[in-house]
Amino acid sequence: MSDVPARAATRRILLLDCDQFFVQCARLADPDGAGREALLLVGGSVESRGVVTSASYETRVFGVRSGMPTGQALRLCPRARVVPVPRRICGEKSRAIRAVLARWSPLVEAASIDEAYIDLSGTERLYHDEPLADTARRIQREVLAGTQIQTSVGGGTSKLVAKLAVERAKPAGVHVVAPGEERAFLATFRLADIPGVGPVFTEELRRYGLVSVADVQGLGEKTLGEVLGAGRGDWLWQKALGIDHGAVHVEHEQKSFSRDETFPRDLHRTGELEKELLALAGRLGADLRDAGMRARTITVRVRDADFRNRSASRTVAEPLESDRAIYALARELLAKLRAARRIGARLLGVAASNLVPQDADASQLGLFGESARLESEKDRRLSRTADEIRERFGRNSLKPGRLLSDE
DNA sequence: TCTGGGGTCCTAGGACCC
């Protein structure tokens, strides 16, 4: 908020969003297989209890949507082919797109793997007062030529407006909302379309008879505040008018890392869960070290067979990075969760937060006696050695736990 | 129909300190 001048010049913001990104990537990765498949679902299999990450436009005609359980999607569209997410090429394409966008503005925010905001405010003269929609089309063509990825672009005076506009642009189009048209544009949406208004809030609003953005606009600011409370009422009122001062942020500081896994079948025995936890802790530790970070808080999460989510976490004074220390802590937390409720688990996960750079000032470690240390230099060396072995000989060259202990 | 994996942010209560 403080970085918004009292009389800000009209901003010019684009959101570039890839059309059915994972489907496009899967087709590029396998031109003769998935590339020829119109009815394509990318995501988890039925056996692994997965959901659809991205559904091709051809399957959406059948009612298939991303996030839908794959089993349900296949019932709606039995002839569809399911392929896994092609992670490597998705990452490559995402980076390549960002590289193209960087040529157009220094202010690019990667909002997710398949969408990015571009702030072109103040570039009017640079682009010779070209209409924003024309600039958007040129960017879109350059992205397609450079990466083979088809995109849609939304534009307007804020991230909120650009985000909603891109929905009107799909597929492969451009939709720019002119300054001053925000309120009327917003009036054409449902409240559930506003980012931040999810299923729970939508249902609450519906109980008040509020379904469309126009409903809220007609209610007025004061009444909305009385209905929802000042905080949420004001928040929703601003959105309903298309007002959003959020800045396009270039840098992104990751606050946590996590690894979790849903099992094909619920696991009941603590020993089985510990084995999975060991593998997850190893993957998490490798992620942390790869990022040059350590973590002070470890959280273990389970999703019980009845879909109840539970978690236990512990924060320690000394930031950790080694597989052994992370697993030791995680194992205690799992024991705590198991003691509280002994029931089959469909998901197990472990997360690291309260992150500290590896090279941060470690002087405060002097506060801990050597006996109280949770992680030794040797633990760190062992984990880093394991990282190098995997780097040289492949991810499967070491089994989890192999370099974990002193034995 | 049967619900992924990777994240961010918020809330609320309790401990603890001043």
Add this chain to the structure above:
DNA sequence: TCTGGGGTCCTAGGACCC
């Protein structure tokens, strides 16, 4: 003896996003 308020940190849970 009775009763403060503010600030920070931790923990657990949940909404929400792609």
